[in-house]
Amino acid sequence: MRQLLPGPIVLALAACSIVLPPGTATSQGLTLDALLKMEGLGEARFDSTGRWLVFERIRPYETFPDYSYRTHAFHSSGHQVWRVDLQDGSEPELMPGIDPSAHAWIESFSPDGTRLAVMQYRAGIFSLSACEMETGGCKVFEPVPRTDWTGDYRPVWISDEELVYTALPEGQEAAQAGLRAATGAWLTRSWAAAWRGDTVTSDEVRTRRPVTHSDPASGFLVKANVRTGETTILAQGRYADLRLSPGGDRLAALAVSGPLPLDPDRLQAAIPRQRRLVYFDLETGSQEQLAEGMDFAAYTLAWAPEGDRLLGFAWEDGGGPSSGRFRVIETATGKLTTFTHTGLDLASERERGFAMRPERAAFLGKDIAIFARPVSIGHEREALFTPRDIGEPGLARTDWYRLFADGAHEVLTGDLDDVSSVPLEMGADCVLIKARQGLYCLSSGGQRKQLVNAASGNLRFVPAGSYSTYGSLSRPDAGAGALAEVRGGEVPGAMLIGPASAGLPDAKFLKSPAKGAVPIAGSLKGGAALFRVGSRAGAELLLVREGADTRGRPLARINDHLQDVAFGTWHSVSYRLEHPGDASVAEDVASCLLLPPNTTEVPLPLIVEVYPGTVPRCEPRTPILSYPNPNSPYLWAGRGYAYARIALPRDYIGTEDGPIAGMDEAVDTGLDALLATGHIDPDKIVLSGFSQGAVSALYVAAHSHRFAAIIARNGWADLTSHYFGPPGIYSILDPDYFGGEFIRYEAEAGSEFSIGQTPFDAPEAFYRNSPVLFAKQIDAPVLLMHSDMDSFSMDQFDEMYSALLRAGKDARYVRYWGEGHGPSSPANIRDMWARFDAFMEEVGAVPAVAGPSLE
CATH class of the missing domain: 3.40.50.1820 (Alpha/Beta hydrolase fold, catalytic domain)
Structure with missing residues (x-):
């Protein structure tokens, strides 16, 4: 050069x-x-009643029980789950019933807060379990869950004592979390068998069949009874984006296909699979496919508050995400309505560091709210979803828009500054969004009401994560409430926000217990917030409760040796x-x-x-x-x-x-x-x-x-x-991963090595x-x-x-x-x-x- x-x-x-x-x-x-003695803190969560607090504490690195987790152990394993009973004021304790030598992560509480779903891993063995908060007893379920941090495969509670999750087929149980351990064990068995001479050790990988539809990806949809520990198979195949209806009687999901054949004339932005919208009647066990001929993006489904419609982002077979539109399906009739965002370019989640999919949309009565920007000059008649890079500079401002079924739209936040792409909470009368000026409810009629005025300080949404949904993905479910950090003003602290079940949600403020303390979890019902204070190396967890000592109650302290x-x-x-x-x-x-x-x-x-x-x-x-x-x-x-x-x-x-x-x-x-x-x-x-x-x-x-x-x-x-x-x-x-590197070089955006051509065409x-x-x-x-x-x-x-x-x-x-x-x-x-x-x-x-x- x-x-x-x-x-x-x-x-x-x-x-x-x-x-x-x-x-x-x-x-x-x-x-x-000193580094190898480091401890850490992970996720934290209050249950729905405000009685229980659980948090993840990561033991000193050099004391891990094993280092086989995924492709590297640091930053992602070593976790232990601790619990605090706020009702009796007891000291934090390791969650009973969990193997103390395992790595363990918080997944989610049951709706009534009496049980906690937990992920565990030890020496190549991964599992999903549910633990009784009162007694500490845990039930471990089989088959093994299919999960990752993207939110695509989150287990969901369908009642206070039943979980539904996507499971891996036999032989692939450890292919994710225990990838290195499973691969080592499989190679050892195969080598030994070949050397003995009595067992065939070959396998075969085939290019994909030239068909327009693929067989389902391998796996199961499993219902687990957390009281008895029994599991039943609801369906064969792999299912993503599990969404329970507001009434609790139906479950929407995306049926995931195996890899599709590659089109030699089209650049590959992802391993091609189809995701079909289906829903299950949980009372009868019946299954029905909706939106025939539509391919959906994972982690975009949402139920209407009335439970009669489903919203998702999809494109017609043969298309791709750039041709996608938000679709609304009436579950009773199967009627599909396409919401075409003419004149707008949908904001991509990739812009803030994640997947190439649009930011989450929400119902506004019969209309929907989307996060987008105006199209550039010359494209006014188009509805765009443009591939973007992380932190791409020079983009036009984004806002929340009300989008009508006929394609008309109106901006809802054009007079606000620094509008967040993430709804903090959603309900029948409120899609709660954040801007520099405060928190606002966008109502079903498109009106806007202010819930919190941020004139005295800045607001930062604090996402709640779990093992299967990295917190910063920031796509909170309706009805869970929200937490916002108040900072930059005279009185920093935590804003606790309740579910948006009817009208404006309730909110409560708790003052920060110390300078630099940052809230990481909160409960409006419990009148409590958990703060982290200290540098990112040495830190302390402080519990602040309404009406108690404002300095907070210490729950954990880590890394004093780094002070x-x-x-x-x-x-x-x-x-x-x-x-x-x-x-x-x-x-x-x-x-x-x-x-x-x-x-x-x-x-x-x-x-x-x-x-x-x-x-x-x-x-x-x-x-x-x-x-x-x-x-x-x-x-x-x-x-x-x-x-x-x-x-x-x-x-x-x-x-x-x-x-x-x-x-x-x-x-x-x-x-x-x-x-x-x-x-x-x-x-x-x-x-x-x-x-x-x-x-x-x-x-x-x-x-x-x-x-x-x-x-x-x-x-x-x-x-x-x-x-x-x-x-x-x-x-x-998993031979399906062959060809996985095509995307790095062919993707239009989101890759630092994008060439936009194949080696056949541009060697x-x-x-x-x-x-x-x-x-x-x-x-x-x-x-x-x-x-x-x-x-x-x-x-x-x-x-x-x-x-x-x-x-x-x-x-x-x-x-x-x-x-x-x-x-x-x-x-x-x-x-x-x-x-x-x-x-x-x-x-x-x-x-x-x-x-x-x-x-």
Whole structure:
């Protein structure tokens, strides 16, 4: 790539997050020992009566019972469920009936609050159970639930003592949570059988049949009686987006097909499946399909408050999400009404970091409320749903609109600021939305009433998550009430909001118990809120109750051993970045520089982390350390290194030559700005990348020669073989994942590596962006690390190492066995950092003055 002379640097070096507390000038930086002792806090929830509070506490990382969960254990396992009886004021206790050695997560309370659904995992075994809150007894159900964090497969309560959930078929029970453990066990059995010679160990993968409809995906719809522990099969097949009707007698769901054949003439934005709308009569057990010929997006279904209509986002067979419309179906007659949003472009959930599906719509009487923006000039007659990237800049403002069946629409929030895309609560007379000015109810007639005035402070919706629905997905169900944080005013605290069952919901305010305390759960009925106070490393849970001590009641405290750790100082380095293909296109960006604690050494060795699409933030609210991340920049700072996250906005790293073809120019410009601060030794700059950052780092290393060394971990190196190759560990037990990487390169938006063509049609774009083919251009020593059970095949780094070997380069290649997306085992985490230390010393990039003790 051409090397640009650095343009004028607008240098703004400002300390943004000075973590060093007063009086601890000699405090030690973060060590690996301290990180591996980290605890954590997860979800918390009150039951519907306000009597019970449950919360997740994550035990110290080095004490986990096993590290086999998914493709990495940190940040996602180690959880234990604790309960508090607010009625008798007892102290928090581990939830009885749950295996104390298992990882356990909160799922949901029964409608009457007497039972709690819990997910458990231990050594490859995953389960759904229900526990009696009064006695603590738990029933574990079979078959094993099909679940993930997206909300597609949430279990639902259909009564106070019955749950319905989607289950996995026999042989696939551990293919998700226990992916590594299950794969290891299956391979061990297969190898042993082949060596014995008495058992056939082959399998066969077939391309998909050329038909317009596919067989159902494997699985079951199961009804579990939580009192007896008995389960019955309601239906064969896989069902997503389970939605109970307001009357509790019917269950809507999406029947999921197996993968459909790929169209060789159409780009793939997702693995093609069909999702058909069905509903079950829970009294008779009968099943009926609705909206024939319509393919629905998961997690978009909603019942009308009267229970006579269903709303969802769907498109006709042969179409796709961009041609989708919101559809309303009358369940008694099957009549389908299409709501065409002419003149509007639906806002995508992807814009805030999740799936490429529209934000949730809601009923407004006979009409619906949608979240959208006006179409651009020239498209006024169109109804659009445009694929978007995460945080895509320059988009027109979005608002809530009332959409009529005839296609007419009216804006409902045009005079409000910072309107939220998420309804906090929904009822017959109120769709509760948030804006800068407060909380508002949008009524069935389209009128707007203010519930809370935010003039005295800002409001932030606090979503309630569970194991199967990540909280920030923010699609709360009707009737559950809501919680909002009041901040920025004279009296911060929690706004407790009741169900919107009739008219405006009730609301109550509880004052914050301490400066910086953040509410994480609340109960209007119980007059209580749970606050988290402290830094993101050390924290305490405080329970505040109406009429009680305003300082709150301590329930849990974690990570006291980190209170005196000096994490270092974040700085923002601002400069102007030009587009590599057009110098007339430029913008001001900022990269983040972390300086180590307790050092006066200048200049410092620097670790430069790259990841495509990064627009880093280094404001004071940036988390210090929210979980025991073995890839944490604070471990580098604790060793005496400076660390930088380089700004690599997607629009400035992609060119006509490919999605990362301009990354080297963007990195070079950022380095010039960092060097201008005077803090960095230009001869001790090490380029590092993990996951998508690994292929990026290797590419930059081949086109820029400013680095003393290169570290690339758990990524890929050859875009063509990655496109066609297996998706790592996922291909072994579930061959449906073959072809899963097509999407990364073909998607119109939402992917940092989108080329918009296949290797059949544009082979040059794939090899121009593949660092394996530029190995001869890499001059710096290289450290490669990968794992055999990653979702990125380790074969990719086998290729990269072989290319460096053949090119006569200085490379070393570390392979971790039994690990997924980076090491999870404490032993392997320690080994990884020992190898980092040895590599840095070998290439001469260590600090001139020794940092604090490494362990």
